[in-house]
Amino acid sequence: MSFTVAIVGRPNVGKSTLFNRLVGKKLALVDDTPGVTRDRRPGDAKLIDLRFRIIDTAGLEQSAPDTLQGRMWAQTEAAIDEADLSLFLVDAKGGLTPADETLAEMLRRRGKPVVLVANKSEARGSDGGFYDAFTLGLGEPCPISAEHGQGMLDLRxxxxxAIGEERAFPPEDDVAETDIDLSPTFKDEDGEEEVEAAYDETKPLRVAIVGRPNAGKSTLINRFLGEDRLLTGPEAGITRDSISVEWDWRGRTIKMFDTAGMRRKAKVQEKLEKLSVADALRAIRFAETVVIVFDATIPFEKQDLQIVDLVLREGRAAVLAFNKWDLVEDWQTVLADLREKTERLLPQARGIRAVPISGHTGYGLDRLMQAIIETDKTWNRRISTARLNRWLDSQQIQHPPPAVSGRRLKLKYMTQVKARPPGFMISCTRPDALPESYIRYLINGLRNDFDLPGVPIRMHFRSGDNPYESKAKKRR
Known part of the structure; x- marks a missing residue:
């Protein structure tokens, strides 16, 4: 992007609404409650013919640095320092407040270009607030309506x-194009048998960090980045939006999503928390690998197990991270207990990778990233049809399918129909009569024989086509 713009202003003036308008998606949470946004959220904006990077920020609430509001304001100041231009939003409908004047003074001291924007100018009685904005000494305000999209051409x-035409329209835009085949298929030299696809070690990887509130998700990501990029603190439920950050790990681009803590559904009553949880669920659906962060001091709460089950039902690759390992004293005994509980309480994810870590000290982060990469390889794995059918024959010899109503079921043919997660189709007689126990036997056999630990496996069954079925109907 040619330049970076930060949206700043006091709470509830429409910063996140304008952010969503410019990025063309409802990425930031929007609610009538002041102070919804806490972390700074970046995005790629498009305004008529302009292309730039934009940052949504928290509203100005002056407080002591060690308070939550003080840490939020520190994040806003970091966004202003990072940006080339600031969009200073004021509420034309509600008029100016002392907080607006304080923020205007702070922006003047920064010495960077500022565009004064009078939002909510479509409302009745907004003329007074619009003209009052001239008193801030930041030039003529630009009247817009972020909610209805009015005044966007004037804003452009x-x-x-403010930024200059040379900066706004660079001669050559650096556009990175990626062409990634998410489920490639390969043929052997004869073009007959499908062979296993090679794993692409260079493709970007999307990782979502999820867990209960106050499990240490934001602290973990800050430790990966080596900076205080995300808002953290002892208070539970600080994170609301799902914030994405990018960084390189051993030459590979990792796009990591911090999400809001997910409490039990019965306890989620407020509208804002429901929006935060919905945003976290959306991050899980669009991620490739999901790291479920457990608090090692109180692991395997009921909500932890429900989150793991949710991730697996969505078909994502899952890794367990037992955080706050620096607070564990008898770590050998605790580690043995965690391994036993993982195998016993998560039978649907047999072999899932689990790593003890500490987001506070950085312990175990390299092993966690290695587990993420290995799990993603497993999640993308493809197995040739010939190998699957040889395996299916051996499984039926070791443990034949049961007989139903005096007739033994026959499994005729097997192939992998998809990856991410691995999905298989078996052609058989009477698929509706195949017992669940035999399906589990096949899935566990696949895990053991083809090294597919910890990822969800989809198994589909269908009956073979009967070439004489249509003729029998005609005789009737």
Missing amino acids: DAIVA
Whole structure:
């Protein structure tokens, strides 16, 4: 992107609404409650013919640095320092407040270009607030309506005038194009038998960090990045939006999503928390690998197990991270207990990778990243049809399918129909009569014989086509 823009202002003036308008998606949470946004959220914006990077920030609430509001404001200041231009939003409907004047003074001291934006200008009685904005000494305000999309052309012109045409329209935009085949298929030299696809070690990897509130998710990501990028603290439920950050690990791009803590459904009553949980669920669906963060001091709460089950039902690759390992004293005994409970309480994810870590000290983070990469390889694995059918024959010899109503079921043919997660189709007689116990036997056999630990496996059955069925219907 050619330049970076930060959206700043006091709480509830419409910063996140404008952010969503410019990025063209409802990425940031929007609610009438002041102070919804806490972390700074980046995005790629498009305004008419302008392309730039935009950052949504928390509203100005002056407080002591060690308070939550003080840490939120520190994040906003970091966004202003990072940006080339600031969009200073004021509420034309509600008028100016002392907080607006304080923020205007702070922006003047920064010495960077500022565009004064009078939001909610479509409302009745907004003229007074619009003209009052002139008293801030930041030039002529640009009247817009972020919710209804009014005044966007004027906003574009104001941004170009503030940043300069050369910066706004660089001669050559660096556009990175990626062409990633998510489920490639390969043929052997004869073009007959499908062979296993090679894993692409260079493709970007999307990782979501989920867990209960106050499990240490944001602290973990900050430790990966080596900076205080995300808002952290002793308070539970600080994170609300799902914030994405990018970094390189051994030459590979990792896009990691921090999510809001997920409490039990019965305890989620407030609208804002419901929006946060929905945002976390969306991050899980669009991720490739999901790291479920457990609090090692109180692991395997009921909600922890439900989150793991949710991730597996969504078909994502899952890794367990037992955080706060620096608080564990008898770590050998605790580790043995965690391994036993993992095998016993998560039978649907047999062999899932689990790593003890400490987001506070950085202990175990390299092993966690290695577990993420290995799990993603397993999640993307493809197995040739010939190998699957040889395996299916051997499984039926060792343990034949049961007989139903005096007739033994026959498994005729097997192939892998998809990866991410691995999905298999078996052609058999009477698929509706195949017992669940035999399906589990096949899935566990696949895990053991083809090294597929910890990832969800989809198994589909269908009956073979009967070439004489249509003729029998005609005779009737």
